[in-house]
Amino acid sequence: MEIWETRREEIVVIRLSGRLDASTAGAFATRLRASIDAGERRFIVDAARLAYVDSAGLQTLLVAAKRLRPLAGRIVLSALGEPIRRIFDIAGLSILFEIYPDESAAVAALR
Amino acid sequence: MSTATAITVTNDLAELERLSRVVEEFGRAAGLSAPVIFDLQLAANEIVTNVILYGYDDEREHPIVVRLVANAGEVEIEVEDDGRPFDPSSAPAPRLDLPLEERPLGGLGVHLARRVTDAIEYRRQDDRNILRMRKRTA
Numbered sequence: 001m002e003i004w005e006t007r008r009e010e011i012v013v014i015r016l017s018g019r020l021d022a023s024t025a026g027a028f029a030t031r032l033r034a035s036i037d038a039g040e041r042r043f044i045v046d047a048a049r050l051a052y053v054d055s056a057g058l059q060t061l062l063v064a065a066k067r068l069r070p071l072a073g074r075i076v077l078s079a080l081g082e083p084i085r086r087i088f089d090i091a092g093l094s095i096l097f098e099i100y101p102d103e104s105a106a107v108a109a110l111r
Numbered sequence: 112m113s114t115a116t117a118i119t120v121t122n123d124l125a126e127l128e129r130l131s132r133v134v135e136e137f138g139r140a141a142g143l144s145a146p147v148i149f150d151l152q153l154a155a156n157e158i159v160t161n162v163i164l165y166g167y168d169d170e171r172e173h174p175i176v177v178r179l180v181a182n183a184g185e186v187e188i189e190v191e192d193d194g195r196p197f198d199p200s201s202a203p204a205p206r207l208d209l210p211l212e213e214r215p216l217g218g219l220g221v222h223l224a225r226r227v228t229d230a231i232e233y234r235r236q237d238d239r240n241i242l243r244m245r246k247r248t249a
Contacts, residue, residue, distance in 0.1 A: 092207025
């Protein structure tokens with residue numbers, strides 16, 4: 001898996017590519033934790049190039065969302081492909097996360 | 112005509128990538144669709160991940176065997192390990208209607224594996240867990 005982090009104004013954009021599973025979720029979790037520790041409060045996780053996600057990846061997102069909620073922070077998702085979106089639906093995460101069609105829509109929503 | 116393969120991985124999360132690759136090659140050789148291959152990878156990954164993370168009381172290396180068989184209209188995945196007894200087929204389903212604050216972090220892996228397959232059977236035999244999952248492909 002590759003993790004690309006960029007910034008659009010006050011928003012941290014994390015672009016994931018490849019496979020987000022138990023062997024790679026740790027690196028993603030570390031990145032999110034460090035950013036929240038550093039005071040970041042608005043995140044977009046872009047999944048346009050994400051090929052695979054399983055429960056370990058979903059847990060990482062849940063942990064970040066749970067931590068951001070009392071800090072008035074937000075973590076939203078963009079560009080979920082059909083297989084990924086289906087896993088979010090089955091795991092009951094689609095109702096917990098704001099999901100936008102692309103990164104620009106997510107940025108507009110977080111501004 | 113049936114297609115079959117088996118792979119033995121060790122209890123190391125780094126093995127997941129190799130496991131997924133073998134499942135993908137198997138799926139292609141069996142002529143399965145991309146969504147079916149995705150589900151097989153997910154089911155195998157989730158069960159093996161659980162075994163690696165929670166199955167052992169020691170730090171030693173353990174083999175985990177994954178067998179795949181594709182017959183007409185159905186694929187079977189079997190995961191065999193020598194970890195502590197654990198029956199995913201009887202694990203309670205996680206509550207997915209709870210708000211974020213109350214949403215549990217655990218239990219999602221087995222839930223996903225069950226939801227992307229059509230049948231799941233567990234047996235304990237000779238101090239080993241044997242989990243067999245079936246998925247219809249037609």
